[in-house]
Amino acid sequence: MADGTTSTMTGVKRKRVSSKNDRHQTKHAKSKSRRKSPSAEDDEPQAAILQLESQILESRRHYNNIATLIQFAGQSETQNEVAVLAAVALCRVFARLLSTGDMVKSKGMPQSEAVIVQWLKERYREFQDLLLQKYLRSGDAATQSVGLTLLMRLVKEESQYQKEYNWKHGPLSRIVKAILFLPGDDPMRDEFADKYFKSFDDVRFYTFQIITNTLEEELERSAETLVSSNSLSLLMSLEEVPASKNDIQNFYTASSKKPVLSLDAYKSQAQTAWLATLRSGVSKEQRKSILGVFSQQIAPWFPQPEMLMDFLTDSYEIGGGTSLLALSGLYYLISERNLDYPAFYEKLYSLLDEGLLHSKYRSRFFRLLDTFMSSTHLPAALVASFIKRLSRLALHAPPAGIVVVIPWIYNMFKSHPACTFMMHRETRDLKAKRQLEEEGMDDPYDTEEADPMLTNAIDSSLWEIEALQTHYHPNVATLAKIISEQFTKRSYNLEDFLDHSYNALLDAELGRELKKEPVVEYEIPKRIFSAEESGLGTLGQLMTQVIQAT
Template sequence: MGPPVADPAPKAAAKRKRQENGDSSKKRRKSAGGDDDAAESPKARIQKLEAEIQESRKHYNNIVALIELAQRHRADPKTALPASEALCRIFIRLLAAGTLVKRKDVSEKDATVTGWLRDRLGDYRGSLLSMFRSQELASNALVLAMALLKAEAQHLTDHGEAVFPRYFFADILASLLESPVEHIRDEFSEKFVDEYDDIRFYTFEALKGYLTDREDDVGADVKNTIFDMLLSIEDVPESADDLEDFFVEPPQKKKKHPLRSLSQHKKQAQEAWLAFMHLGLSKEQRKKVLEVMAVSIAPWFTQPELLMDFLTDCYNTGGSISLLALSGVFYLIQERNLDYPEFFTKLYSLLDADMLHSKHRSRFFRLLDTFLGSSHLPAVMVASFIKRLARLALNAPPSAIVVILPWFYNLFKKHPLTTFMMHRVPRTKEEKALQESEGVEDPFLPEEKDPMETNAIDSCLWEIVQLQSHYHPNVATITKIISEQFTKQAYSLEDFLDHSYGSLLEAEMSKEVKKAPVVEYMIPKRIFTKAEPTSEETNSLLVSLWDFGSS
């Protein structure tokens, strides 16, 4: 269907008809003898169609032919791409010329042509968005769609100021989310979202709209895609002055515009995250959210207290989820002054054997060092944490113990009242006699949940003395720092946090042995087999133990 035009005079129409008939007969004769058009390449044909449109508006019908070529991208992608590129150039020129802008002061004929061109622009948008599903054309289609979006924002208005085409952008984002081509989303984030403040703003807005409109129809794959896209938007502007990079012509600084407001940017991000969380998170998604909560998510919220229920539920879940929720809860307490009276009680309950074997152990100790770093905390409560960890250290892996002891050292320096736990001696002769005759009962209450009521401050760290005889030499050595003078100001926990069985073993193996250790006073000839009855050899200890166990 071609663009509507006014009816010419009858004589002119008859003359044109004769000319068209003559041209048709000439084309048929050429085709019979080797038509040049038949041999014309698709690329040359596209160039010719584009040139004719640029030459005169009477060739606007060529736009339909180019759109048909672009729509056949599944069957002929090599032709569809140059046709799409040509259409992009055509529509950008038409937009710049103001041909697609609806105006009241134009004739009915021009208004009809404008409406027809806008419909064809819609067809072209649809063909570009359908290319997002093509592995071969997706990247090019994204670039063309964003170039067209920019031209529409600048020229598809008669107000003299750029107006962002939200509906077209929402369609672009929806096509990106539903596309099976993964790399196109990475390109969109790297080239547009991370680079331009306005694209990031409208991305949050479009994501929120997508989730709201399709609340019950968001599939698992699309949900994971949205989650990854939200997580990838990390850098939070510090002030409105940082909002300087715009893809589309920015609004004037004198005018109050949402794009110039940092609070509006954060509001869009907050609403997008809340819309996503409203759908519910899987266990893995919840862990990822908690890992970056204090760094990449909570700073986007203008009202971080809206995250309190989510973080509290995670904190009360137990296990690794509670460990990961710690940083988010502490961020709200520290940065937003939110009240959480049971924070240290809950933190104390997280100290168990599983925590010392967890892969998040290093993260937990970093947070624990922050939480108990204040010298204003009650010594009674700090003593409870020290005592409980000392008790857990008896069955902890060596890589955890080498972190616990330097941390104890730092706590003793910050809280001198807790140093009485290191060396508690009887005060009277009666107490000494009672200890020698009946022993000492540890007053510590390991089952008490309130760290203020455990009586740990009245106990002593006999567990540390036991660890000084640990089978691992590194553990035995580092444990002795508690029994020596505290001449060091503090230990850096970062030097101990990343140890594992492998790193400890490697450290031992790489040590220079100055004196060979004595393993046996006599090298046996046999280890696993018995000695001959007639020989003077003696059985090895291993064989003797085996015989003893069998008897």
């Protein structure tokens, strides 16, 4: 019995233990099930985010999941992967809601429905704010790229499903403004320019508008400088200008309004954006960058390029390399728009200073100078002043600069024969001729005179070029001798001399074939200052006299 009692008790005890284990397992299973719910923390965030997204698309009852996804998307950078997954999911959700019209408030809509639409619009705005502030301004290139891509996707979706799309208050306006206020070295500006601004005509058209509107706002000086610099970088990234209406056909969005299809309106927006940027002020380096591409990339955007006359004349008055670069823009306006620049040749003459032949813009300047001086109707006195000034500058110029000046002077003499008296003028008065041979003469050329018509250069001579015939560089010396020879050559092609440099001249000299072997000293003297017999040698005695004299 005892055994039976023990057996019975044992059985009861085992049964109770089993019951407790079952309850524990059931409770553990429920806890595990709750942990896998997408509304709580999960070890697999991607699955949770996808489930939240699918629930939103399945039923309106789960719209609150949008707020949960926004929380995921706004997580700290330590959970960046989760945040990006949630942001992408939200973009798909809102794209779907836009396509189905669930975010549009219509007439006769019940109040309950209107409340839902308003709530969705608020969450949509919150999502845009998150992308603009947290993603575009993150400083991380990958995160910024994701933010820009998602925002531009929303731009496309909005324009596709809204009948009257408002570009001014849409995401694009906020995107461009955010980019304009980014630091100057932020790569996001270049990414936007490469992917969208340079590629799509409608994005470009409305970006012009946004740049203008932003710069016309009341901004602090530091903010205005930053926005102006960023807008200048965007505008200068455009290398091609549409020449006709047929060139405007690549659109990012489905609803492109009529102004985009008009070439005049298109260029007018670009002109307004450029003028707003220039009025905001540019630095010295930015001014040089603008002038460097003015004729090719900037002026063709302007229906009225003469509006840039003040900018060009101000640049022309600065002097130095800036003035040299401004010449190209002025020539464009003079030749293409028939604009007149008072005292143009007087200002051009003033650019011939000591730094010209050392400048990196030397080749560009001589191309333009050759064009400006090509007219055969220019006064001989004016041409003579340019010839004389460049001859004088050549005395202190590097060989690469001299080899440009001499052919240019030769071509000027061929085009303006009245100036050839500067090379050879015979004095017929025997007394005056004898006096010149004995005493010489003062150069009548006035280097201080600013007006090229009053320098008396036509009464002078090119003794500077004759002096260069004994230049240390053999190429320069040989080239300078053309002034003393007969002018049988028609003219030189200036392009053959513009790109010469020290390296080019040195390579040409080292590659020359020697007709005669140079004499080399093969015996090294044992003494320099003393004689072999005794005492000082000739050089030693001369050195002694120098020491005693000092």
